[in-house]
Amino acid sequence: MPKLREVCRYVRSKQAGPFWITFDVYFDSRENFDRYHRSPALSVQRFATLYGADPALVKHIPVPQLSMVKISYPRPTPQGGMVERDMHAGQQYARLLDVQLD
Structure with missing residues (x-):
């Protein structure tokens, strides 16, 4: 089974306003998109587990048309709060790169 990094040309995370984080997962081909975009490794439940989000609020x-998946979830605390560790959410994608796809 390939890792996400092996079938994507670009994976990023970013802020989506002060209350949401979003991930853009661009597959390297339409074939890989068709094969993996519904993988349990990219499921709502998996994101909820990886990022401590409520699965009912995760959007997949x-x-x-772009061979990509957008996945968003609410931030645990608003952007810029006292416990903020990644103000722009630009580092959140890193733990996805080694996720194995089914």
Whole structure:
């Protein structure tokens, strides 16, 4: 089973306003998008587990025209709070790169 980094040309995370974080997972081909965008490794439940989010609030949005998936979840605390560790959420994607796809 490949790791996410092996079938994607670009993976990023970023802020989506002060209350949300979003991930953009761009697959390197339409074939890989079709094969893996519904993988349990990219599921709502998996993101909820990895990032401590409520699964009912995680959004998983496939965008076939771009061979990508957008996944968003609410921040545990608002952006810029006293316990903020990644103000722009630009480092959150790193733990996804070694996730094995099914």
